[in-house]
Amino acid sequence: MANVTPDASDDAASAEPFTSKGAPPAQDVLDFDLDEGLRSLVLDTAPRLFAVVLEFGRGTADADGVVMAWGLADEDGSARVIDVDGRRTLHLSSPERALRWYCGVDGTRARLVWLAEPDSAVLDESENEVSPRAEAA
Secondary structure, X not given: OOOOOOOOOOOHHHOOOOOOOOOXXXXXXXXXXXHHHHHHHHHXXXXXXXXXXXXXXXXXXXOEEEEEEEEEXXXXXXXXXXXXXXXXXXXXXXXXXXXXXXXXXXXXXXXXXXXXXXXXXOOOOOOOOOOHHHHHX
16 A cells, blocks of 8 residues: 655655655655645556447448446556446456457447546545544444
8 A cells, every 4th residue: 555655764865755664754744745745646546547338330320339337447457347327347357358248239349448547636625524433423
């Protein structure tokens, strides 16, 4: 599991700011921007988002397509896919395996459409923090 705090086990000159080891040296804490660290953490660990689409009549005047499912591809190559109606969830060894579940009849073709990798992250600035005690009540 990755954390966003600076690393205290290395000397201050070589401390990497976003590791999961120990507490940071005092000066690194003062120089540390938590919001920036959180945004970097999210961008570095975000799964890739894709859609499973079904094409109809490709190459004809009636060509069309529909999104059948959305998926998340993890760093290890596996994927989680959920139908657009939410009725079926798949845990697959790769995103490409989803095509087998959504292949259609003759004249149709299932395809993956990848969304661009994110290049920015925005923190929700709402003041709605929930404490563990409030959740238990």
